[in-house]
Amino acid sequence: MTGLVLxxxxxxxxxxxxxxxxxxxxxxxxxxxxxxxxxxxxxMGVSRTPxxxxxxxxxDEGLLEVRPQVGTxxxxxxxTAVHDSQFVRETLECRTVRxxxxxxxxxxxxxxxxxxxxxxxxxxxxxxxxxxxxxEALHVELIRMAGRAxxxxxxxxxxxxxxxxxxxxxxxxxxxxxxxxxxxxxxERVIARDADGAEAIMREHLRTVFTAIERLMASKPHFFxxxx
Amino acid sequence: MTGLVLxxxxxxxxxxxxxxxxxxxxxxxxxxxxxxxxxxxxxMGVSRTPxxxxxxxxxDEGLLEVRPQVGTxxxxxxxTAVHDSQFVRETLECRTVRxxxxxxxxxxxxxxxxxxxxxxxxxxxxxxxxxxxxxEALHVELIRMAGRAxxxxxxxxxxxxxxxxxxxxxxxxxxxxxxxxxxxxxxERVIARDADGAEAIMREHLRTVFTAIERLMASKPHFFxxxx
DNA sequence: ACAAGAATACTAGTATACAAGTCCAAGAGT
DNA sequence: ACTCTTGGACTTGTATACTAGTATTCTTGT
Numbered sequence: 001m002t003g004l005v006l007x008x009x010x011x012x013x014x015x016x017x018x019x020x021x022x023x024x025x026x027x028x029x030x031x032x033x034x035x036x037x038x039x040x041x042x043x044m045g046v047s048r049t050p051x052x053x054x055x056x057x058x059x060d061e062g063l064l065e066v067r068p069q070v071g072t073x074x075x076x077x078x079x080t081a082v083h084d085s086q087f088v089r090e091t092l093e094c095r096t097v098r099x100x101x102x103x104x105x106x107x108x109x110x111x112x113x114x115x116x117x118x119x120x121x122x123x124x125x126x127x128x129x130x131x132x133x134x135x136e137a138l139h140v141e142l143i144r145m146a147g148r149a150x151x152x153x154x155x156x157x158x159x160x161x162x163x164x165x166x167x168x169x170x171x172x173x174x175x176x177x178x179x180x181x182x183x184x185x186x187x188e189r190v191i192a193r194d195a196d197g198a199e200a201i202m203r204e205h206l207r208t209v210f211t212a213i214e215r216l217m218a219s220k221p222h223f224f225x226x227x228x
Numbered sequence: 229m230t231g232l233v234l235x236x237x238x239x240x241x242x243x244x245x246x247x248x249x250x251x252x253x254x255x256x257x258x259x260x261x262x263x264x265x266x267x268x269x270x271x272m273g274v275s276r277t278p279x280x281x282x283x284x285x286x287x288d289e290g291l292l293e294v295r296p297q298v299g300t301x302x303x304x305x306x307x308t309a310v311h312d313s314q315f316v317r318e319t320l321e322c323r324t325v326r327x328x329x330x331x332x333x334x335x336x337x338x339x340x341x342x343x344x345x346x347x348x349x350x351x352x353x354x355x356x357x358x359x360x361x362x363x364e365a366l367h368v369e370l371i372r373m374a375g376r377a378x379x380x381x382x383x384x385x386x387x388x389x390x391x392x393x394x395x396x397x398x399x400x401x402x403x404x405x406x407x408x409x410x411x412x413x414x415x416e417r418v419i420a421r422d423a424d425g426a427e428a429i430m431r432e433h434l435r436t437v438f439t440a441i442e443r444l445m446a447s448k449p450h451f452f453x454x455x456x
Numbered sequence: 457a458c459a460a461g462a463a464t465a466c467t468a469g470t471a472t473a474c475a476a477g478t479c480c481a482a483g484a485g486t
Numbered sequence: 487a488c489t490c491t492t493g494g495a496c497t498t499g500t501a502t503a504c505t506a507g508t509a510t511t512c513t514t515g516t
Contacts, residue, residue: 011296011498011499011500012499012500013499013500036466036467036468037467037468038466038467038468046500046501047500047501047502048468048500048501048502049499049500049501049502050499050500050501052468052469053280053281053284053499055468056281056284056285057284057288060285060288066468067467067468067508068239068467068468068469068507068508069467069468069469069506069507069508069509070466070467070468070507070508070509071466071467071468071508072467072468080378081378083378084376084377084378084379087376087379088320088379088382091319091320091323092316092319092320095319148312148315149308149312150306150308150309150312151312151315151316154316154382154385154386157382157385158382239468239469239470240469240470241469241470264496264497264498265497265498266496266497266498274470274471275470275471275472276470276471276472276498277469277470277471277472278469278470278471280498280499281469283498294498295478295497295498296477296478296497296498296499297476297477297478297479297497297498297499298477298478298479298496298497298498299478299496299497299498300497300498457516458515458516459514459515459516460513460514460515460516461512461513461514461515462511462512462513462514463510463511463512463513464509464510464511464512465508465509465510465511466507466508466509466510467506467507467508467509468505468506468507468508469504469505469506469507470503470504470505470506471502471503471504471505472501472502472503472504473500473501473502473503474499474500474501474502475498475499475500475501476497476498476499476500477496477497477498477499478495478496478497478498479494479495479496479497480493480494480495480496481492481493481494481495482491482492482493482494483490483491483492483493484489484490484491484492485488485489485490485491486487486488486489486490
C-alpha cells in the first residue's frame with residue numbers, strides 16, 4: 001500500500017473534443033474552414049481514430065459538416081438553427097424561471113445572491129473567461145430550483161449555436177455589465193416571488209442575442225449559410 | 229451513357245445505427261443487457277469501427293452506457309430523464325400549437341385533415357408500425373405551421389426516451405384509438421382557431437405517457453436506474 | 457489556344473492490430 | 487476452510503493499413 005493513486009490519463013478523444021469545440025465556438029476556426037481528419041490528427045500528434053470520433057460528435061452538434069469522400073468543414077451558421085435555438089431556450093427557461101419562483105425557498109435566495117457575487121468581480125474586471133461559467137451556473141441554479149435539473153443538457157445543446165454567435169460577433173465592452181444587470185433584476189424578481197416579472201425579464205434577457213445576430217450578419221455575412 | 233445511376237451503397241454505420249436503435253427502443257434488447265463492440269461487430273458481420281461509431285452516438289442519446297475498459301450496456305431507464313423529456317416536449321409543443329393556431333391558413337387545415345385520414349386506416353387495423361410515422365407527421369406539421377420546423381430535432385431527441393417507455397410498456401389494444409381521438413380533437417380546435425383549447429388538449433395528449441411510465445414501473449421495476 | 461480525358465493527390469469509410477485497464481476465477485500458501 | 491495472489495480472458499482506447507469515391511491538375515489530341 002503506497003497511498004499513491006495512479007491517475008488515469010483522460011482519454012485523448014475527450015481532450016481533443018474540448019479543444020476543437022472551443023476553437024470553433026470562439027472563431028479561431030472560422031465557418032467554412034476546411035479541416036480534414038488526417039491533417040488535424042497530424043497537427044495534434046494523434047491518430048485519426050480519436051479525431052474521427054470527435055469530428056462525428058461535433059458534426060452531430062452542428063459545428064462541423066462532413067461531406068463523405070470530399071472533406072470536413074467548420075459549419076456555416078444557419079440562421080434558422082440559431083433562431084430556433086433561441087426559441088427553444090426562451091420557451092424552456094421562461095417556464096422554468098416561473099416554476100423556480102413558485103418553488104423558491106429561503107436558502108435558494110441565498111444561493112442566487114451568491115451566484116451574483118461570484119459574477120461581480122469578473123464583470124468589473126471585464127473578464128469574459130471567468131464570467132461565462134458563472135453565467136451558466138446561475139441559469140443552472142434557476143433550473144435546479146424549478147426541479148428540472150436534467151433539462152440543462154437540452155439547453156446546453158441549443159445554447160451551442162447561440163454561444164458561437166456571441167463569440168463571433170465580438171460583444172462590446174459594456175456587454176458584461178448589461179448582462180449582469182439583467183441577472184440582478186431576475187434574481188431580485190425571484191426573491192420578490194414575482195413570477196410574471198421574473199419571466200418577463202428572463203425573456204428580455206434571452207432576446208439580447210438577436211442584436212448579436214444582426215451585428216454578425218452585417219459584418220460577416222459570409223459566415224452564414226444561404227437560407228434557401 | 230447508360231442512363232443507369234450507380235447508387236452509393238449507404239454507409240454501414242448508418243444501417244447499423246437504425247437497426248440497433250430500433251432494437252433498443254422496442255425492447256428486443258432490454259435495459260441492462262451487455263453488448264460489447266467486438267461481439268456485436270461479429271454478430272453483424274462487420275468490423276468494430278462502424279459499430280464503435282454507432283455505440284458512441286447511441287450513448288450520446290442515452291440509450292447505451294459505455295464503461296471504459298469494462299463494457300457497454302443497454303442503458304437503464306432514468307425516471308428523471310423520462311420526466312424531464314416529457315416536460316421539454318410538453319413545454320415546446322404546447323407553445324408551438326398555440327403559434328400554429330395563430331398562423332393557420334386554410335390550406336393548413338386541409339393538410340391537418342389529410343394527416344388524420346392517413347392515420348385512420350392504421351388505427352382501424354391496429355397497425356402500430358404504420359401509425360407511428362403518421363403520428364410523427366402530424367406533430368411535425370403543427371410545428372411547421374408554427375414556423376419552427378427546425379425544433380423537431382430537439383423534440384426528436386427527448387422523444388427517444390418517451391418512445392422507449394411506450395414500446396416497453398406494451399400499450400393496450402385501445403391505445404391507438406385513444407391517441408387518434410386526441411389527434412382529432414387537437415385538429416378540430418386548431419381549425420376552430422381556438423388556441424387555448426388546442427393547447428389544453430395537446431397538454432393532455434402529451435401527458436398520457438405518464439400512465440405508461442407507471443405501468444412499466446409496476447411490471448418491470450428492474451428496467452429502471454436507481455433514483456439516488 | 458483550347459477542350460476533353462486520364463493520371464494524381466487528396467478525402468472519408470472500413471478493417472485490423474496492438475495497448476492498457478478490469479474482472480473473475482483458479483490455485484497456492486497458511 | 488479461508489485468504490491472498492496471480493494469471494488469463496475479457497473489455498474499450500488508440501494506431502495503422504487498406505478501400506473507394508471525389509476533385510483537381512496536367513497531359514494529350516485537335
